[in-house]
Amino acid sequence: MNKEEYENFWNELVNAQIAELHKFEKKEIFEGCMPIEVMAKRGIDTLRYGPLKPVGFDDPRTGKRPYALIQLRQDDKCASMYNLVGFQTNLKFGEQKRVFSLIPGLEDAEFIKYGVMHRNTYLNSSVLLDETYNLKLNNNIFFAGQITGVEGYVESISSGMVASINAIRKFNEKEKITFPETTIIGALAKYISTPNKKFQPMNANFGILPELNEKIKDKKLKYKKLGERALENLREMF
Numbered sequence: 001m002n003k004e005e006y007e008n009f010w011n012e013l014v015n016a017q018i019a020e021l022h023k024f025e026k027k028e029i030f031e032g033c034m035p036i037e038v039m040a041k042r043g044i045d046t047l048r049y050g051p052l053k054p055v056g057f058d059d060p061r062t063g064k065r066p067y068a069l070i071q072l073r074q075d076d077k078c079a080s081m082y083n084l085v086g087f088q089t090n091l092k093f094g095e096q097k098r099v100f101s102l103i104p105g106l107e108d109a110e111f112i113k114y115g116v117m118h119r120n121t122y123l124n125s126s127v128l129l130d131e132t133y134n135l136k137l138n139n140n141i142f143f144a145g146q147i148t149g150v151e152g153y154v155e156s157i158s159s160g161m162v163a164s165i166n167a168i169r170k171f172n173e174k175e176k177i178t179f180p181e182t183t184i185i186g187a188l189a190k191y192i193s194t195p196n197k198k199f200q201p202m203n204a205n206f207g208i209l210p211e212l213n214e215k216i217k218d219k220k221l222k223y224k225k226l227g228e229r230a231l232e233n234l235r236e237m238f
């Protein structure tokens with residue numbers, strides 16, 4: 001999108017009609033999975049720093065970076081269906097067709113499935129589970145995946161791995177193990193099992209890791225060091 005196309009799209013998006021929500025849907029919005037229209041209402045440029053960020057793509061026709069960019073994810077093997085990445089929405093279906101058809105290239109797209117918001121149900125793990133995703137009140141029960149308050153594909157896999165390793169160890173009458181909290185796997189497990197009155201689902205991110213001993217301003221270098229420390233601690237574990 002160029003500036004004009006983006007501003008027109010943004011204007012239509014923030015003024016579009018929203019589907020009526022049930023009471024239970026209104027409560028809270030997970031920052032990592034916010035409806036696109038809610039994000040847009042935070043400011044005209046918010047989407048350009050979020051799902052419509054044009055970084056890392058130069059238009060091959062012009063060699064220039066576009067003003068805003070939408071990512072399509074292939075949805076079937078024969079590449080006939082795509083979804084719009086980051087477009088969770090509560091807009092009415094008719095409005096979705098009208099507003100999303102304004103995206104250059106999608107003027108004639110057929111909409112097979114409209115966006116709906118999902119409800120994320122999760123345990124209050126901060127009270128109920130320990131660092132191995134084991135239920136404190138009955139340690140024959142382990143939980144895995146998003147229901148524990150981790151959010152995302154890899155995060156869910158990591159919780160399943162920790163839970164299953166420990167379920168097997170418990171069955172074999174071995175001590176349970178935890179991953180170092182300097183690793184994302186360990187930090188996520190610690191996060192979900194630490195008392196927290198405002199417990200909310202968590203993605204893998206550098207913010208949940210303990211600080212490094214040294215202060216490093218350069219983000220790239222800092223993340224590299226955090227990664228190296230995690231691998232080092234992981235090696236020590238085995």
Ligand SMILES: Cc1cc2nc3c(=O)[nH]c(=O)nc-3n(C[C@H](O)[C@H](O)[C@H](O)COP(=O)(O)OP(=O)(O)OC[C@H]3O[C@@H](n4cnc5c(N)ncnc54)[C@H](O)[C@@H]3O)c2cc1C
Nearest residue numbers: 088117118144145146147148150151152153154155156157
């Ligand atoms: C629209 C959308 C987009 C997303 N995009 C991303 C993304 O880009 N990247 C990312 O990392 N994460 C994304 N997520 C989050 C990701 O999908 C979840 O965090 C992850 O799939 C959770 O894995 P899970 O195995 O815990 O649960 P699920 O994948 O939900 O698996 C649970 C399974 O249990 C089954 N089930 C439920 N109840 C029963 C029952 N009573 N009996 C038998 N089976 C049952 C369900 O049918 C389902 O197959 C997205 C989620 C949504 C909704």
